[in-house]
Amino acid sequence: MTMNRGSIYYLVNGITMYRLVSAPFLLILAFVGELSLFKWLIAFSFFTDAIDGPLSRKFKVTSVFGARLDSVADDATVLTSIVALFILELDFISSNWMSLTSLAILFIIQTISALVAYGKVTSFHTYLAKLAAVMQAVFFLLTFFTGEPVVIAFYLALVITAIQLIEEIVLVIVLPKWQADIKGLYWVLTRRNSFVPK
16 A cells, blocks of 8 residues: 555654654653663664654655654653663763763753744754764663763764754854754855855
């Protein structure tokens, strides 16, 4: 049976919605110590993050709503993983609090700047954001499945995420209107320069 475009649209958004709806249940699992079930379900959340974007583009069912939902669902998954890290690896958090605080400040600046400029959070989905999401997933999953944080993966995720947040802050300054699915600052500046009279 062939699915029509409308059905695919709801299926893809349903996959994205899973991450958002599952977040509180995952937190409960982490709090009660059900690490075995938690790690597989959080892995599935990261897997849905990897497939919903390509599916929406493949079947041409991208939308502003889908882009915004994806961004919120992504943040929910990462926030859930961070809270779980606090629960399971508090010593690691304590020894890296300065790095994590710096990253949190960048995230707050990026979020506030977007809310001031656009009245809503960004959904740029840049190449750097995708790379940062992959590195975050690698770090969290290695931590949850091996039982201890992998330091190299942590710092790679930290640095790439920091660069991505800085890029998004600059993009908010450069772009007067809210836009979704932007490749990155280089492409925005290149496109802008191509319209400048010689």
